[in-house]
Amino acid sequence: MPAVSMTVNGKPVSGDVEARTLLVQFLRENLRLTGTHVGCDTSQCGACVVHIDGIAAKSCTTLALQCEGAHVTTIEGLAEAGGKLHPMQEAFREHHGLQCGFCTPGMIMAALDIVRRNGNDLDEHTIREQLDGNLCRCTGYHNIVKAIAAGAKAMGSQRQVAAE
Amino acid sequence: MSATGIGAAVRRKEDVRFVTGKGQYTDDVVRPGETRAVFVRSPHARARIKSIDVAEAKTMPGVLAVLTGAELAADKIGNLICGWMIHSKDGSPMKMAPHPALAATTANHVGEAVAVVIAETQALGRDAAEKVKVDYEVLDAVVDPAKAKSGPQIHEIAAKNTIYEWSLGDAKATEAAFAAAQHVTTLNIVNNRLVPNAIEPRAALAEYDSGTDHLTLWTTSQNPHVARLVISAFIGIAPEHKLRVIAPDVGGGFGSKIFIYPEEVVCLWAARKVFRPVKWVADRTESFLADAHGRDHVTKAELALDLNGKILALRARTVANLGAYMSTFSSSIPTYLYATLLSGQYDIPHIYCEVDAVYTNTAPVDAYRGAGRPEATFVVERLVEVAAREMGLDPTDLRRRNFVKSFPHQTPVIMTYDAGDYNASLKKAMEIADVKGFNKRKRESARHGKLRGLGYSTYIEACGIAPSQAVGSLGAGVGLWESAEVRVNPTGTVEVLTGSHAHGQGHETTFAQLVSERLGIPFENVSIVHGDTDKVQFGMGTYGSRSGAVGMSAIVKALDKIEAKAKKVAAHMLEAAEGDIEFKDGKFTVAGTDKSAAFGDVALNAYIAHKFSGQELEPGLKETSFYDPTNFTFPAGCHICEVEIDRETGKTAIVNWTAVDDFGTVINPMIVEGQVHGGVAQGVGQALLEGTVYDKSGQLVSGSFMDYAMPHAHDFPPFKVETTETKSPSNPLGIKGCGEAGAIAAPAAVINAITDAVGSEEVPMPATPNAVWALLQRMTPKQAA
Numbered sequence: 001m002p003a004v005s006m007t008v009n010g011k012p013v014s015g016d017v018e019a020r021t022l023l024v025q026f027l028r029e030n031l032r033l034t035g036t037h038v039g040c041d042t043s044q045c046g047a048c049v050v051h052i053d054g055i056a057a058k059s060c061t062t063l064a065l066q067c068e069g070a071h072v073t074t075i076e077g078l079a080e081a082g083g084k085l086h087p088m089q090e091a092f093r094e095h096h097g098l099q100c101g102f103c104t105p106g107m108i109m110a111a112l113d114i115v116r117r118n119g120n121d122l123d124e125h126t127i128r129e130q131l132d133g134n135l136c137r138c139t140g141y142h143n144i145v146k147a148i149a150a151g152a153k154a155m156g157s158q159r160q161v162a163a164e
Numbered sequence: 165m166s167a168t169g170i171g172a173a174v175r176r177k178e179d180v181r182f183v184t185g186k187g188q189y190t191d192d193v194v195r196p197g198e199t200r201a202v203f204v205r206s207p208h209a210r211a212r213i214k215s216i217d218v219a220e221a222k223t224m225p226g227v228l229a230v231l232t233g234a235e236l237a238a239d240k241i242g243n244l245i246c247g248w249m250i251h252s253k254d255g256s257p258m259k260m261a262p263h264p265a266l267a268a269t270t271a272n273h274v275g276e277a278v279a280v281v282i283a284e285t286q287a288l289g290r291d292a293a294e295k296v297k298v299d300y301e302v303l304d305a306v307v308d309p310a311k312a313k314s315g316p317q318i319h320e321i322a323a324k325n326t327i328y329e330w331s332l333g334d335a336k337a338t339e340a341a342f343a344a345a346q347h348v349t350t351l352n353i354v355n356n357r358l359v360p361n362a363i364e365p366r367a368a369l370a371e372y373d374s375g376t377d378h379l380t381l382w383t384t385s386q387n388p389h390v391a392r393l394v395i396s397a398f399i400g401i402a403p404e405h406k407l408r409v410i411a412p413d414v415g416g417g418f419g420s421k422i423f424i425y426p427e428e429v430v431c432l433w434a435a436r437k438v439f440r441p442v443k444w445v446a447d448r449t450e451s452f453l454a455d456a457h458g459r460d461h462v463t464k465a466e467l468a469l470d471l472n473g474k475i476l477a478l479r480a481r482t483v484a485n486l487g488a489y490m491s492t493f494s495s496s497i498p499t500y501l502y503a504t505l506l507s508g509q510y511d512i513p514h515i516y517c518e519v520d521a522v523y524t525n526t527a528p529v530d531a532y533r534g535a536g537r538p539e540a541t542f543v544v545e546r547l548v549e550v551a552a553r554e555m556g557l558d559p560t561d562l563r564r565r566n567f568v569k570s571f572p573h574q575t576p577v578i579m580t581y582d583a584g585d586y587n588a589s590l591k592k593a594m595e596i597a598d599v600k601g602f603n604k605r606k607r608e609s610a611r612h613g614k615l616r617g618l619g620y621s622t623y624i625e626a627c628g629i630a631p632s633q634a635v636g637s638l639g640a641g642v643g644l645w646e647s648a649e650v651r652v653n654p655t656g657t658v659e660v661l662t663g664s665h666a667h668g669q670g671h672e673t674t675f676a677q678l679v680s681e682r683l684g685i686p687f688e689n690v691s692i693v694h695g696d697t698d699k700v701q702f703g704m705g706t707y708g709s710r711s712g713a714v715g716m717s718a719i720v721k722a723l724d725k726i727e728a729k730a731k732k733v734a735a736h737m738l739e740a741a742e743g744d745i746e747f748k749d750g751k752f753t754v755a756g757t758d759k760s761a762a763f764g765d766v767a768l769n770a771y772i773a774h775k776f777s778g779q780e781l782e783p784g785l786k787e788t789s790f791y792d793p794t795n796f797t798f799p800a801g802c803h804i805c806e807v808e809i810d811r812e813t814g815k816t817a818i819v820n821w822t823a824v825d826d827f828g829t830v831i832n833p834m835i836v837e838g839q840v841h842g843g844v845a846q847g848v849g850q851a852l853l854e855g856t857v858y859d860k861s862g863q864l865v866s867g868s869f870m871d872y873a874m875p876h877a878h879d880f881p882p883f884k885v886e887t888t889e890t891k892s893p894s895n896p897l898g899i900k901g902c903g904e905a906g907a908i909a910a911p912a913a914v915i916n917a918i919t920d921a922v923g924s925e926e927v928p929m930p931a932t933p934n935a936v937w938a939l940l941q942r943m944t945p946k947q948a949a
Contacts, residue, residue, distance in 0.1 A: 018287065020287065028191075028192075032194075033185070034185070034188075034189075034191075034192035035184070035185015035186065035187070036185070037189070037191075037363075037364070037415075038191075038365075038445075039363040039364065039365065039415075039448065040447075040448035040868070040869050041447045041448045041449055041868065042448065042868050042869050042870050044868075044869035044870065044874075045363055045448075045869060047363055074185065075183075075184065075185035076184065076185045076186075078184070079184050085180070085183065085184070089183040089184065090183075092179070092183050093175055093176070093179040093180065093183055094175060096175075096176070096834050096835065096837075096838050098179060098182055098183065099416070099668035099669070099670070099838060099842065100362070100363070100364065100413075100414065100415045100416040100667055100668030101178070101179075101181075101182030101183075101187050101413065101415065101668070102187070102189065102362075102363045102364040102415025102416060103363045103415075104182050104183060105183075105185045108183060124882065127877070128876075128877040128878040128880075129877075129878050131876065131877035131878070132876055132877075132878065134877075135363060135869070135874050135876070136363065136877075137361055137362055137363050137416050137418070137842070137846070137874075138363075138416055138668045138838075138842045139838060139841055139842050139845075140841035140842045140843075140844055140845030140846075140875075140880060140883065140906075141841075141845065141875075141876075141877035141880060142838075142841040142880070142882055142883050143838060143841065144877065145877060145882070
């Protein structure tokens with residue numbers, strides 16, 4: 001079996017995988033990072049979204065071997081070491097942007113990519129359009145949209161504080 | 165109101181684990197030596213299984229076993245069952261066909277499991293499954309419920325594919341009322357089949373411990389105790405005391421995870437055969453093919469009125485498609501959860517409903533969020549709206565003229581409505597939706613070449629199911645009470661073990677709010693335990709918006725007992741008479757004195773037992789209760805949908821959504837609003853997007869998220885959600901339940917809005933752009949040409 005090495009949540013990892021092994025399988029089964037979920041077989045639901053070299057990607061449609069040498073961030077890599085939540089995680093909690101929690105890791109990772117692409121001042125229309133690749137069956141999206149707008153703002157002010 | 169007590173929008177306890185990826189769903193549980201089950205499923209809607217050749221599959225790498233229905237039968241594993249007996253009009257019992265977990269002789273729907281491969285990994289299992297050779301003789305299938313009775317007979321037991329022909333209400337009195345009516349509105353309605361599609365696919369992990377002869381099943385269940393009971397008592401996998409069922413974090417259910425399915429039975433059976441843990445996780449295709457679907461009714465409905473718009477009678481005739489087999493509670497959905505709600509919010513003197521349930525070669529159909537009540541609401545609210553239009557009356561006037569205004573109100577279809585103020589929710593919703601400004605907005609839309617419509621749905625539902633005696637008399641095989649156990653620890657912290665199960669509803673938060681307020685202890689000092697038959701006593705689980713009304717009432721009852729016992733302990737500590745002890749804000753006080761003891765001190769004294777003898781009082785502070793409600797609860801409200809339709813594309817945009825619901829007492833308004841949002845989204849999904857399409861041969865055409873239109877964020881506006889409150893008199897907290905309201909109310913509101921906009925009642929569900937565009941073309945043929 002071929003070997004693969006990458007950095008996941010800041011830690012170098014490696015493993016032997018079958019060529020057909022998907023990134024999500026490598027994360028969940030080899031590394032036991034089970035926060036990344038699988039909700040469909042057709043790249044529609046977005047429960048599996050992670051960041052590869054800083055850009056959101058569906059780990060159910062990415063081969064582990066494609067990530068050789070890449071920096072991968074999963075939901076487990078967002079909170080600070082002491083447990084302090086990332087502002088986007090905090091916003092989902094504060095605004096009740098989740099119910100069963102299954103789509104949530106993918107939603108949060110996708111939300112961060114929306115902020116990366118569109119900045120910290122997000123209007124509702126932008127958020128709704130940009131969530132096209134993520135499905136939630138519980139919330140009707142209302143509070144997810146609120147949470148992402150608030151999380152984006154909080155990230156902006158955090159950056160400002162850090163800069164000052 | 166305290167910051168964490170009843171009525172406070174407390175942020176959820178469960179969220180930290182979910183937003184950090186620390187949730188533990190069934191697929192996240194890994195047992196040493198775990199293997200994977202991969203099912204071989206029928207590609208045909210109806211086929212005789214002539215033979216299954218597993219020889220090559222068995223030799224594939226990593227394969228531990230390949231098992232078929234013949235072996236399942238040889239091991240005397242029982243069939244899956246439907247647990248609610250319905251009798252036909254002629255008194256005959258429903259025709260429940262045998263439903264083995266693996267088909268041995270005939271496959272009756274695409275996706276029915278016929279064999280299973282147990283392999284070291286899922287990939288190796290899939291490779292081997294492709295080598296299982298099933299020789300099928302393809303038979304003619306029947307798919308359309310309206311044609312089921314004349315189609316090829318699917319099961320030996322059910323002539324004309326008819327499961328039952330049931331009725332409710334007084335046929336003669338209803339007929340007489342129709343004969344005397346001055347106006348009759350008639351509608352032909354197809355209530356479209358839906359695929360529940362919780363984002364977490366179903367999964368099961370079974371482990372056998374040969375040392376103790378115990379089986380453990382981790383499964384995506386809304387009701388683990390009921391699963392254990394059925395798997396033990398009916399399917400016969402293991403005695404109840406040797407089977408532990410754990411439903412850990414569950415990623416959404418919406419009804420689809422109530423039922424006992426073939427896959428979990430097969431995993432348990434196989435785990436004992438291979439002496440290794442066996443896990444199965446559905447891929448989305450399997451969810452589409454093998455989860456129980458919802459709705460699927462074909463109905464002719466009529467409403468009789470006098471010239472003043474007073475409703476005289478309602479009549480409905482429904483064919484309900486239950487699919488290829490009767491799922492766990494399938495028989496009750498189009499009967500006692502449907503026809504009993506046909507009175508809506510209205511005083512209707514006479515109602516008669518006939519329901520024929522039929523088999524077809526499609527996936528089984530059972531409860532899906534709302535379960536029968538969305539179908540009933542759609543019938544009633546479409547009839548009322550159309551009747552008003554036909555009679556030239558304002559649809560809200562017609563509703564108001566017929567609202568039930570005094571309580572209790574006995575309907576002609578079993579239910580006794582106990583409390584409500586339907587005018588209040590209608591009035592409030594009309595204000596929030598700015599109905600007065602609608603005509604101006606409609607003109608504005610017209611200026612841009614767009615159509616605008618307004619639709620109402622003043623729905624009612626029966627929740628908190630339900631008094632066990634009542635449902636027993638209607639055929640239920642189980643009681644529908646709930647259990648609770650409150651364990652006060654020596655340090656004064658509390659664990660509550662509940663028979664309810666949360667899969668997104670936030671019980672860990674709302675149940676803790678109740679306990680914190682009642683015992684006067686910090687919210688953080690309460691934890692909620694659920695979903696494990698080894699920890700929690702028998703309980704009924706979560707469905708039918710019942711966990712607040714029934715589950716929390718059980719906790720109240722246990723808390724009453726805790727208080728009574730704690731007062732005895734406090735009396736000994738404070739050297740006072742038990743009758744003189746008062747309990748308030750977490751403190752036990754001797755009436756009229758300043759002598760007191762804090763809750764934590766009393767808890768400690770209950771356990772160290774130094775202040776009383778064991779003959780006077782048992783040590784410890786732990787109480788159990790079983791609560792059986794006195795009636796259903798009746799949440800009701802008004803949803804108003806405003807749409808704008810693009811004439812060129814037929815695309816409907818929902819531009820305004822107002823929901824005013826009466827849920828009785830609200831424990832946590834943030835969570836309640838979230839439940840409404842989610843319910844509305846599913847109801848809008850049914851009305852606008854979600855079509856389950858089987859072709860004539862029984863192939864599921866809409867079998868993936870690429871073909872089945874799931875609602876996305878951009879399909880909705882922000883929702884305006886408010887409540888009114890009349891307390892339910894049938895439980896101690898006055899709760900009515902909020903989990904299904906949105907899904908029940910929404911479809912009728914959407915279709916009433918679209919039909920208002922286009923000026924035709926011929927709008928199907930889902931009202932896709934294509935369907936609406938085609939209708940507009942038919943209405944204006946010259947323009948189209």
